[in-house]
Amino acid sequence: MGKGRVTVIDIAKAAGVSKSTVSLVLQASPLVNESTRTKVNAVMRELGYVYNRGAANLRQANARSKIIGIVVNDLTNSFFAELAVGVDTVVQSAGFVQFLSNTSESIDRQREVIASMREHGVSGLIISPARGTEALDLKPLVMAGIPVVLVVRNIPGAKVSSLVSDNHAGTFAAVEHLAALGHSRIAFVGGFPDTAVFDERLGGYRDAMSKTGTGFQEELVVSSAPSRAGGVDALARAMAMPDPPTAAVCFNDAVAFGVCDGLRARRIEPGKNFAVVGFDDVIEAKTTVPALTTISVDPQGIGQRAAQMLLKQINAGKPEAESAVSSVRLIVRESCGAAMNKPGRKMA
Amino acid sequence: MGKGRVTVIDIAKAAGVSKSTVSLVLQASPLVNESTRTKVNAVMRELGYVYNRGAANLRQANARSKIIGIVVNDLTNSFFAELAVGVDTVVQSAGFVQFLSNTSESIDRQREVIASMREHGVSGLIISPARGTEALDLKPLVMAGIPVVLVVRNIPGAKVSSLVSDNHAGTFAAVEHLAALGHSRIAFVGGFPDTAVFDERLGGYRDAMSKTGTGFQEELVVSSAPSRAGGVDALARAMAMPDPPTAAVCFNDAVAFGVCDGLRARRIEPGKNFAVVGFDDVIEAKTTVPALTTISVDPQGIGQRAAQMLLKQINAGKPEAESAVSSVRLIVRESCGAAMNKPGRKMA
DNA sequence: GTTAATAATTGGAACGTTCCAACTTTGTCA
DNA sequence: TGACAAAGTTGGAACGTTCCAATTATTAAC
Numbered sequence: 001m002g003k004g005r006v007t008v009i010d011i012a013k014a015a016g017v018s019k020s021t022v023s024l025v026l027q028a029s030p031l032v033n034e035s036t037r038t039k040v041n042a043v044m045r046e047l048g049y050v051y052n053r054g055a056a057n058l059r060q061a062n063a064r065s066k067i068i069g070i071v072v073n074d075l076t077n078s079f080f081a082e083l084a085v086g087v088d089t090v091v092q093s094a095g096f097v098q099f100l101s102n103t104s105e106s107i108d109r110q111r112e113v114i115a116s117m118r119e120h121g122v123s124g125l126i127i128s129p130a131r132g133t134e135a136l137d138l139k140p141l142v143m144a145g146i147p148v149v150l151v152v153r154n155i156p157g158a159k160v161s162s163l164v165s166d167n168h169a170g171t172f173a174a175v176e177h178l179a180a181l182g183h184s185r186i187a188f189v190g191g192f193p194d195t196a197v198f199d200e201r202l203g204g205y206r207d208a209m210s211k212t213g214t215g216f217q218e219e220l221v222v223s224s225a226p227s228r229a230g231g232v233d234a235l236a237r238a239m240a241m242p243d244p245p246t247a248a249v250c251f252n253d254a255v256a257f258g259v260c261d262g263l264r265a266r267r268i269e270p271g272k273n274f275a276v277v278g279f280d281d282v283i284e285a286k287t288t289v290p291a292l293t294t295i296s297v298d299p300q301g302i303g304q305r306a307a308q309m310l311l312k313q314i315n316a317g318k319p320e321a322e323s324a325v326s327s328v329r330l331i332v333r334e335s336c337g338a339a340m341n342k343p344g345r346k347m348a
Numbered sequence: 349m350g351k352g353r354v355t356v357i358d359i360a361k362a363a364g365v366s367k368s369t370v371s372l373v374l375q376a377s378p379l380v381n382e383s384t385r386t387k388v389n390a391v392m393r394e395l396g397y398v399y400n401r402g403a404a405n406l407r408q409a410n411a412r413s414k415i416i417g418i419v420v421n422d423l424t425n426s427f428f429a430e431l432a433v434g435v436d437t438v439v440q441s442a443g444f445v446q447f448l449s450n451t452s453e454s455i456d457r458q459r460e461v462i463a464s465m466r467e468h469g470v471s472g473l474i475i476s477p478a479r480g481t482e483a484l485d486l487k488p489l490v491m492a493g494i495p496v497v498l499v500v501r502n503i504p505g506a507k508v509s510s511l512v513s514d515n516h517a518g519t520f521a522a523v524e525h526l527a528a529l530g531h532s533r534i535a536f537v538g539g540f541p542d543t544a545v546f547d548e549r550l551g552g553y554r555d556a557m558s559k560t561g562t563g564f565q566e567e568l569v570v571s572s573a574p575s576r577a578g579g580v581d582a583l584a585r586a587m588a589m590p591d592p593p594t595a596a597v598c599f600n601d602a603v604a605f606g607v608c609d610g611l612r613a614r615r616i617e618p619g620k621n622f623a624v625v626g627f628d629d630v631i632e633a634k635t636t637v638p639a640l641t642t643i644s645v646d647p648q649g650i651g652q653r654a655a656q657m658l659l660k661q662i663n664a665g666k667p668e669a670e671s672a673v674s675s676v677r678l679i680v681r682e683s684c685g686a687a688m689n690k691p692g693r694k695m696a
Numbered sequence: 697g698t699t700a701a702t703a704a705t706t707g708g709a710a711c712g713t714t715c716c717a718a719c720t721t722t723g724t725c726a
Numbered sequence: 727t728g729a730c731a732a733a734g735t736t737g738g739a740a741c742g743t744t745c746c747a748a749t750t751a752t753t754a755a756c
């Protein structure tokens with residue numbers, strides 16, 4: 001059949017109108033007569049026309065394309081998958097489509113991905129930055145006036161919007177809860193020390209430990225990769241201490257699951273002989289056994305709110321940076337032992 | 349500063365060359381003198397030039413953009429997240445960037461997303477189709493000569509490449525293994541009955557049940573949503589039967605986790621009083637307690653292989669449909685009780 | 697039956713890039 | 727010295743769309 005791609009001019013010719021009219025039909029203009037519209041639409045379907053967004057964007061330098069980009073640093077963490085789903089629900093109803101890319105914590109990859117999205121003229125970007133991202137990396141975006149919302153990790157000095165959860169309050173509440181249950185040797189487990197999120201969560205833990213009178217002890221902080229495997233590993237190191245902890249506030253739920261795995265491997269029952277609190281409240285947290293006590297940050301909710309912030313900026317024209325903190329709350333389930341008897345230290 | 353965006357002409361003016369020369373620099377042509385090249389590059393950096401891929405694609409109608417799209421039906425299932433990172437690793441090294449979109453099993457959304465990706469001139473598409481997708485939905489893509497690889501779910505009649513795992517062989521092996529352990533009342537649990545994948549996995553189960561002499565019984569098939577919650581639900585129905593099963597072959601790992609949750613809630617220990625086998629071998633399968641016996645389909649591997657198939661088609665020019673089946677293998681861990689004593693039926 | 701207003705349509709210019717054919721400069725060879 | 731080739735560079739046309747100003751067809755008002 002047709003060798004080249006079918007254009008608006010082909011449609012015009014076949015429908016016996018001008019290309020301008022076809023263009024008007026394309027943008028659903030009320031100027032065009034109903035009968036012409038239906039005819040043009042019919043021809044389009046018949047010839048298998050596909051809109052060339054590139055050409056369109058070329059002309060209307062102002063209006064950007066109807067896509068928003070989301071860049072995450074670790075797609076295998078279901079937290080980010082859920083965040084993306086949350087974003088999707090709101091951008092979808094605003095008539096946008098979402099393109100997601102994963103950086104796997106690589107700054108180089110992140111640069112490529114963001115450049116590529118810019119080249120395709122995204123209307124805005126939601127970014128959970130890779131470790132080590134600097135304000136400088138985002139400079140070009142703000143210079144170009146592209147709305148950006150940072151989520152999960154903020155970047156000091158970058159003049160863009162951000163939405164992070166109240167990490168300090170979260171771990172603070174976790175420690176208070178464990179202390180109220182009678183624990184005093186409470187460890188802080190998992191996470192990479194050189195991130196802002198780690199600092200904030202550790203800060204909440206530290207302040208709460210000081211406040212509860214038991215005091216903050218450096219040795220009770222045992223870091224690791226923020227993954228399930230990292231949790232297993234970190235727990236091993238914690239339990240090897242001369243006076244091991246009886247409870248753990250974990251960097252995130254993945255670590256907490258790892259800690260539970262590690263406990264079980266030592267024949268210690270999480271929620272019974274050892275209290276575990278997570279952070280994030282991922283979807284599995286409530287169905288796993290024992291159900292995980294954790295800090296709920298509602299990833300889908302964050303995604304939705306971030307998307308709303310972004311859309312607001314897009315519609316406002318002039319992007320105005322806005323910082324928000326998403327509040328968190330402690331969800332008490334079984335893994336902290338609150339529903340059971342007093343915590344003991346019956347180890348194998 | 350500059351109100352409009354900076355173009356190749358601005359660069360040319362500032363560098364004292366013609367726009368053609370700038371264009372040649374952009375595509376790293378050997379024709380341009382080394383000194384000119386460095387000068388032009390310097391000016392680009394200085395003025396903050398961003399390449400306009402849309403304009404470029406407009407001119408070179410043949411060469412498509414350097415992006416490949418991946419469309420998945422359920423991003424919250426970590427299977428797909430891992431598949432996506434598998435794809436990413438190979439397209440990345442081929443100089444492509446990957447844009448992912450989620451359809452949440454909505455055909456309408458899938459249509460939008462695919463249309464949007466086409467409009468942006470993707471070089472190829474990897475699609476895990478939403479439930480109910482028909483060959484007709486893919487027709488426009490193949491007509492336009494856009495390479496497509498279907499993963500996970502095949503669509504009969506669509507003239508595109510596909511890569512699915514050997515579902516039949518997987519459940520067949522699972523049943524054989526359980527039978528060898530002495531089980532005879534083996535249920536098939538979870539999944540929506542109206543999908544090709546379900547049919548294939550059920551088929552493997554049915555054939556194996558017939559072969560082992562215990563025979564296939566309709567009542568032992570209990571379907572549900574293919575999620576953790578679905579597994580909990582399905583197990584409840586299975587255990588309510590007059591003569592409940594002692595083992596379950598699950599539709600996927602998510603269901604299997606749900607089944608384990610449900611068993612625990614009934615004080616039945618998975619891997620001890622009840623055997624559970626999953627399907628997919630997601631990342632958590634090996635670290636959970638008890639470690640899940642499952643059919644390994646290696647989602648990252650499938651992603652990689654699908655990406656290779658796609659790149660092959662892209663480079664070949666003329667896309668040639670190719671069907672492949674990814675072999676699977678049974679990974680024996682703890683949840684089937686193979687490492688423990690004979691299976692009993694000590695229920696609470 | 698003329699004028700004014702409204703509705704519908706239209707050709708041409710513009711967007712930022714690449715391709716092509718033509719051009720200039722420099723160097724080589726008979 | 728002239729012819730020729732090689733290396734670099736260049737202006738204009740083209741890609742598929744939208745916008746603008748201009749045009750024609752239709753209806754309403756007097």
